[in-house]
Amino acid sequence: MAESIIKRYYDTLGEGKLLATNCLDCEGYTFPPTTACEYCGSTDLEFIHLSGKGKLLFLSHGVAPPPNARFVDIAPYAYGHILLEEGVYVQGIVTGVKPEPEVLQEIYDRGPALVEPDIIELQGLKILAFKMV
Ligand SMILES: [Zn+2]
Structure with a gap:
């Protein structure tokens, strides 16, 4: 390698x-x-x-400024813990979710949601994010 x-x-x-x-x-x-x-x-x-396909186990949103200037354009955003179908745990931005407590609570109450990759580009760099299926 x-x-x-x-x-x-x-x-x-x-x-x-x-x-x-x-x-x-x-x-x-x-x-x-x-x-x-x-x-x-x-x-x-x-x-x-x-595959990038998996289950969304946990979903939250940040209250602090993004950790890198690259993420300012999409902040605030939802952030999740995902268990991929291959058994790998991944953390990442979850697109298409309003990062508001009521919305996050509703998704939590429904139980683990299925997600798939949503590769986004921020300032010229591809970033692995996820979207609910
Ligand atoms: Zn080994």
Whole structure:
């Protein structure tokens, strides 16, 4: 894995795909991909693509300013914890949701919602976000 994994991740995201690694020793998925397995530390890895489809487990919204100027244009936004169908936990912006307590409560009361990737572009950089199906 001599090439930059970060560059490969963002290039792949630009094609609408979620790049991860599969560990050939313990079969754990690491997402976003790194040079070693996050479960056992092995460097015997292969690249795979995750579906990005999953269940929205938790949804909230920030009250503080966005952590990076790149996100100012879309703030305020909803932010969620997602369990992908491959068993990987991901955190990300959830698009199409008004970040208001009443709206978030209604979604929470309905139970886990299904989500899929919604890759957005902010100031020239593709960002992995999710949208409810
Ligand atoms: Zn491993």
